[in-house]
Amino acid sequence: xxxxxxxxxxxxxxxxxxxxxxxxxxxxxxxxxxxxxxxxxxxxxxxxxxxxxxxxxxxxxxxxxxxxxxxxxxxxxxxxxxxxxxxxxxxxxxxxxxxxxxxxxxxxxxxxxxxxxxxxxxxxxxxxxxxxxxxxxxxxxxxxxxxxxxxxxxxxxxxxxxxxxxxxxxxxxxxxxxxxxxxxxxxxxxxxxxxxxxxxxxxxxxxxxxxxxxxxxxxxxxxxxxxxxxxxxxxxxxxxxxxxxxxxxxxxxxxxxxxxxxxxxxxxxxxxxxxxxxxxxxxxxxxxxxxxxxxxxxxxxxxxxxxxxxxxxxxxxxxxxxxxxxxxxxxxxxxxxxxxxxxxxxxxxxxxxxxxxxxxxxxxxxxxxxxxxxxxxxxxxxxxxxxxxxxxxxxxxxxxxxxxxxxxxxxxxxxxxxxxxxxxxxxxxxxxxxxxxxxxxxxxxxxxxxxxxxxxxxxxxxxxxxxxxxxxxxxxxxxxxxxxxxxxxxxxxxxxxxxxxxxxxxxxxxxxxxxxxxxxxxxxxxxxxxxxxxxxxxxxxxxxxxxxxxxxxxxxxxx
Amino acid sequence: xxxxxxxxxxxxxxxxxxxxxxxxxxxxxxxxxxxxxxxxxxxxxxxxxxxxxxxxxxxxxxxxxxxxxxxxxxxxxxxxxxxxxxxxxxxxxxxxxxxxxxxxxxxxxxxxxxxxxxxxxxxxxxxxxxxxxxxxxxxxxxxxxxxxxxxxxxxxxxxxxxxxxxxxx
Numbered sequence: 001x002x003x004x005x006x007x008x009x010x011x012x013x014x015x016x017x018x019x020x021x022x023x024x025x026x027x028x029x030x031x032x033x034x035x036x037x038x039x040x041x042x043x044x045x046x047x048x049x050x051x052x053x054x055x056x057x058x059x060x061x062x063x064x065x066x067x068x069x070x071x072x073x074x075x076x077x078x079x080x081x082x083x084x085x086x087x088x089x090x091x092x093x094x095x096x097x098x099x100x101x102x103x104x105x106x107x108x109x110x111x112x113x114x115x116x117x118x119x120x121x122x123x124x125x126x127x128x129x130x131x132x133x134x135x136x137x138x139x140x141x142x143x144x145x146x147x148x149x150x151x152x153x154x155x156x157x158x159x160x161x162x163x164x165x166x167x168x169x170x171x172x173x174x175x176x177x178x179x180x181x182x183x184x185x186x187x188x189x190x191x192x193x194x195x196x197x198x199x200x201x202x203x204x205x206x207x208x209x210x211x212x213x214x215x216x217x218x219x220x221x222x223x224x225x226x227x228x229x230x231x232x233x234x235x236x237x238x239x240x241x242x243x244x245x246x247x248x249x250x251x252x253x254x255x256x257x258x259x260x261x262x263x264x265x266x267x268x269x270x271x272x273x274x275x276x277x278x279x280x281x282x283x284x285x286x287x288x289x290x291x292x293x294x295x296x297x298x299x300x301x302x303x304x305x306x307x308x309x310x311x312x313x314x315x316x317x318x319x320x321x322x323x324x325x326x327x328x329x330x331x332x333x334x335x336x337x338x339x340x341x342x343x344x345x346x347x348x349x350x351x352x353x354x355x356x357x358x359x360x361x362x363x364x365x366x367x368x369x370x371x372x373x374x375x376x377x378x379x380x381x382x383x384x385x386x387x388x389x390x391x392x393x394x395x396x397x398x399x400x401x402x403x404x405x406x407x408x409x410x411x412x413x414x415x416x417x418x419x420x421x422x423x424x425x426x427x428x429x430x431x432x433x434x435x436x437x438x439x440x441x442x443x444x445x446x447x448x449x450x451x452x453x454x455x456x457x458x459x460x461x462x463x464x465x466x467x468x469x470x471x472x473x474x475x476x477x478x479x480x481x482x483x484x485x486x487x488x489x490x491x492x493x494x495x496x497x498x499x500x501x502x503x504x505x506x507x508x509x510x511x512x513x514x515x516x517x518x519x520x521x522x523x524x525x526x527x528x529x530x531x532x533x534x535x536x537x538x539x540x541x542x543x544x545x546x547x548x549x550x551x552x553x554x555x556x557x558x559x
Numbered sequence: 560x561x562x563x564x565x566x567x568x569x570x571x572x573x574x575x576x577x578x579x580x581x582x583x584x585x586x587x588x589x590x591x592x593x594x595x596x597x598x599x600x601x602x603x604x605x606x607x608x609x610x611x612x613x614x615x616x617x618x619x620x621x622x623x624x625x626x627x628x629x630x631x632x633x634x635x636x637x638x639x640x641x642x643x644x645x646x647x648x649x650x651x652x653x654x655x656x657x658x659x660x661x662x663x664x665x666x667x668x669x670x671x672x673x674x675x676x677x678x679x680x681x682x683x684x685x686x687x688x689x690x691x692x693x694x695x696x697x698x699x700x701x702x703x704x705x706x707x708x709x710x711x712x713x714x715x716x717x718x719x720x721x722x723x724x725x726x727x728x
Contacts, residue, residue: 063670067568067612080663081704088669088688091681095689102722106697109709112718152724166720174721 039071050075058083086114093118102176119177120228151179151231157208160215164222178228182249184216186237209237217248224252228294231260242314243283250289250322258297260332261318280314284321291324298323299332316341334474337376340364350474352376355460362463370470375457455487458507465491469513472498495540502546505534514538518545563590564605565620571613573620577604582623584676611671615664619671622680625652629679649683657687662704 037047045053054076057065062083066073076083093101101119105112152175154160167174186209220227230253236242242263250256300315315336323331323343330348331338338351338361346365350372353361361368461471468491489503490510497511498518508514517538535541535557544555561577565586581587586606593604608616657665665684672681691703701707708715 063610066667067610069569070612070614073612077663081666082706084663084666084670085688085704088666088685091669091673092685092688092692095685095693097693099726100693100695102725103695103697103700104692105718105722106715107700107704107708108706109711109714111706163724167724168717174717174724176721176725 037071039069047075059087063087082110085111086118089115089118105176116173116176151175151177151181151229153181153183154219155183156185157212157215160212160219164215164218167223173226174223175226178226180227180229181231181233182216183233184212185235186212213245217252220249220252225255227253228255228257230256230258231262233262233264235264243280243287247287247289250292254290254292255294256292257294258299259292259295259322260299260301262301264302280317284317289321292322293324294327295322295324296327297330297332298328300336301332302335319343334372334374348470349373350472352474355456358460359463367467368464369467370472371461371464371468372470372472372474374475375460375473458487458489458491462490465493467493469493470496472496473500475500505537508534509537511538513540515540515542516545517541517543518547520547562603564603565616566605566607567611567613567616568609569612571616573616575620575624579620579623579627580606582627582677583619585674608675610674612667615667615671618664618668619675619677619680622653622656623677625656626679649686653683657683662688662691 050072054065054072057076062076062079066076066080089104101115104115152163154163232246232249234242234246236245246261250259298319300318315333316339319331319333319338319341323341325342326345328343328346331343331346331351332349333351336352338349338353338357340353340357340361340363342364344364344366346368348370349361349365349368352374354376457473461468471491471494487507488510489497489507492510493513494511495513496516497508497514500520502519508517517534534544534555542557546553546555562574563577563580563586565573565575565580567573577590581590589606590604593602593606594600597604611619660668665687669681669684669688672678672684692700695703710718
């Protein structure tokens with residue numbers, strides 16, 4: 001830099017007008033120079049002074065300096081690997097197996113510190129990592145696939161005790177990536193996972209149980225403050241202690257950013273779920289837990305256990321009790337019926353929710369961008385017109401089944417974009433392409449369809465139109481009869497849509513921002529015109545994925 | 560032929576075809592932004608890249624030129640596991656291209672490829688650095704990266720123990 005703080009001016013290189021040839025004039029000269037020369041500045045400084053000036057320049061400033069002029073680049077060349085490697089590591093990480101990444105912590109103190117910062121912020125980017133800490137992956141059934149490969153896993157009393165004795169508490173954070181998986185199994189004789197059966201630690205008597213909890217508490221007391229990402233799989237034996245023990249554990253991890261809870265227990269303990277729920281509410285009233293103020297992601301699931309109904313209110317209590325109002329960004333409650341809680345900065349939500357609660361959800365979390373939802377409908381007659389102003393009525397057929405009927409006034413226009421789709425036959429994929437006339441009520445007939453309609457689902461979701469970018473309808477409470485109406489999905493910011501059925505394109509034409517569309521296989525995908533038209537009609541669409549059973553087909557925008 | 564003037568942080572100008580430049584996501588966006596804001600459709604865009612110096616920019620453009628007929632990889636393709644991309648995309652030319660570079664230059668290229676959104680170059684440069692780490696002992700890594708251990712007392716042993724816990728479980 002000169003006296004005014006500007007970098008030394010370079011002469012522009014002569015450029016080659018032949019666009020395919022890139023030539024430069026100064027590089028050769030630069031390469032040949034071996035000893036450092038001061039750049040031309042005013043006043044001129046000797047090289048030693050520049051060396052002194054730049055001695056404490058690090059990271060971003062370092063990059064700016066070496067990019068300013070060849071002389072400074074040459075001066076700081078010896079530090080280039082040390083300074084730039086941490087900046088490049090986030091991109092290199094995805095190629096590195098976990099063991100080799102961890103080896104970098106052993107290279108030097110500086111690299112250990114820098115690797116940890118990167119690992120803490122990108123724990124799921126290692127090549128071996130299959131877990132997605134940002135949001136748990138869900139199977140098609142909506143169950144969470146347990147996977148927490150980045151973390152230090154504790155399973156059984158011996159692992160807790162051994163860690164407590166081996167690892168010193170005076171060396172700072174002992175958890176690379178600050179990621180811990182606690183697998184707590186109180187269940188005697190429980191056998192939830194055959195793969196773990198050999199290692200399974202079972203608590204067989206009160207003394208062992210006491211030791212077990214002492215070891216867990218000691219671990220969390222010593223090291224809990226270092227944990228940012230916690231997966232807690234808690235298989236309890238006695239539901240009486242669940243709230244107390246959970247509270248005691250979470251009190252020791254005040255810096256948590258992401259928390260995945262997974263509960264399970266014996267069904268026999270739940271004679272009266274109302275009693276359990278009332279007791280939980282009372283417990284949280286009398287023992288208010290401190291909010292986990294840094295928590296950004298909270299997930300609570302009950303995989304593989306038939307008891308989750310009893311946890312509906314309990315899970316909502318956990319959200320109210322532990323999740324910070326302002327900081328929580330992502331919430332995953334796939335097994336539970338979510339009761340909207342004021343979380344004004346929530347961006348992602350995956351849950352079940354009553355259809356009639358959608359307006360309350362919009363009010364509680366107005367910034368919602370990503371929504372994975374299984375919509376539920378109340379028993380009894382619900383008239384969606386009352387608050388949606390739409391033309392759908394939801395009726396109960398007397399059993400558990402809900403029927404959506406379109407109002408008599410609904411216009412039955414359909415299929416205008418692809419008039420020939422009516423001729424497609426489920427059993428003959430080659431019959432799709434002639435332009436014969438249509439009879440809307442005959443084609444793509446589905447024996448289950450008839451009285452129900454999904455238009456109401458999207459109509460209910462339109463209140464999120466100003467923010468919603470990703471929508472994943474997790475289950476299909478409907479049988480499909482989209483052809484009875486001409487509803488449009490009006491979510492102008494939507495970039496990703498996953499639905500467990502298929503829709504004709506005319507329902508999607510308002511999705512001007514849509515980039516990714518996933519639907520179930522249906523005869524419309526055998527229509528080549530449909531496949532080409534969909535990219536014409538949806539200008540930003542890049543990919544269409546359609547599934548049929550386990551098969552998955554991908555269409556990309558034609559070049 | 561439509562051209563674009565790309566200027567490095569240290570003031571060197573490169574004149575390249577827009578077709579070639581648009582293989583960089585960043586340059587493509589800049590050119591399109593220029594087109595939208597310019598009244599003269601014939602005007603030549605000028606793009607300043609303030610974070611990349613001439614020597615590195617030249618290398619990026621050289622790589623783009625060599626790969627100008629390759630399919631463009633989306634920036635987010637295979638984000639969870641991009642290992643396949645690099646192996647598939649690496650040719651003998653790429654190996655010869657990277658061979659004479661020291662690791663410092665490779666680091667600069669990684670940052671430049673990321674900034675300019677050139678996924679193919681980003682992958683092969685990352686893969687090169689990865690090859691200096693994967694399967695190597697800590698001492699071999701120190702040698703490759705010209706570093707010395709500065710651990711004190713039993714810090715290194717303690718770190719090794721922490722790693723073991725992380726790997727064992």
